Amino acid sequence: MEYHQLKKHILKHIQITDEEFKLYQKYFKIQQVDKRQFLLKQGEYCLFEAFVCKGCFRVFTTDEDGKEHTVYFALEDWWIVDLDSLVNKVTSKLSIQALESSEVLIIHKSDKEKLYKESPKAEQLFRKMSQKAIISFQRRIVRNLSLKAEERYLDFLDNYSNIVPRITNIQLASYLGISHELVSKFRKNAIKKK
Amino acid sequence: MEYHQLKKHILKHIQITDEEFKLYQKYFKIQQVDKRQFLLKQGEYCLFEAFVCKGCFRVFTTDEDGKEHTVYFALEDWWIVDLDSLVNKVTSKLSIQALESSEVLIIHKSDKEKLYKESPKAEQLFRKMSQKAIISFQRRIVRNLSLKAEERYLDFLDNYSNIVPRITNIQLASYLGISHELVSKFRKNAIKKK
């Protein structure tokens, strides 16, 4: 079941045979993640990459003042990883936490290397997924530069309406880069105007 | 000469033979770009990807109010492209302009597809480059969320000291997301403290 979901996801990017998919099945392990459980804690080394089958995650960093800043949310069919830590072999500046009881397919760094060797198409898969990630980060940077706080809030409601009901105002605020009190005020505005 | 630079760059990511590099040489064309000339204008379709051999580019978007917002600067050995437009076949929200008299190696979208077919290692190359791009965008998002304006300015001086002398205060401001007057004040502060 979980593997079927991964397969469906992969097929959106590349064509692979049932035979080839067995390799993926071999390297990806199912893992349950409790609500509030961490898949990665700031300061650790990220040695995995994970595909979200079910649930919701938050990828964030905590600064010196103890403030949290959300890099992104990951729902079903998203991937979670701290690439900086994985690729550059440095300790992670990010934490990854489940916001709900969740389920992931997890692949260890070394198995991912094996996969690249055994299934060269995996290169293409991860290239295409990386390109999608770049596009979405790039869009976010543009929005952060060009929109005011309230516009960013409304934009999030429009574009990520599926995420909104699954996160708190505080978490949303830490993604938008504003205080949660302000989110509350914007929400009030939005309801009034509706 | 220009091709040598590209080859050196590629060899940092993957191992290829002289033989294989000839394929790249076939598809990448040298192009001179005058100062202030646009490689891509907002509203056009991005049908290329380019490697900067010499010079300096600015990738930016212009919003409804006519304000410009810089997504990134590209010096020697960087790549310039609007992936969103290239991959999703939509008109570009970005413009790409040379800030100096420059020189690029440019590859057409369709030739890139051919290259992937003829040299599967190109998949790996672009996957690795994409990962680097993700890491740098992700770092920028974290900085934008967690640092104040002056901290972002000082951080840029530290980390991109090679870019600073090649751009104007206005362009830097449009990257940092602050007014150019503020950049001027921060600069004054920084000199005083030194």
Next chain:
DNA sequence: CGCGACGTTGATTTGCCTCAACGATTGTGG
């Protein structure tokens, strides 16, 4: 030389943060 883009500086305004108080909701242990 004169024009336009850039840089500097100060005065004023404003968007957003911080702080504080309180109600609502969720979670937990007895």
Next chain:
DNA sequence: CCACAATCGTTGAGGCAAATCAACGTCGCG
């Protein structure tokens, strides 16, 4: 299952960082 704590959401007051506006000096270029 209830009581209590903890977290979350709301609202308002006050303060501050940064934007805006304006004026002026400088530089490079046609």
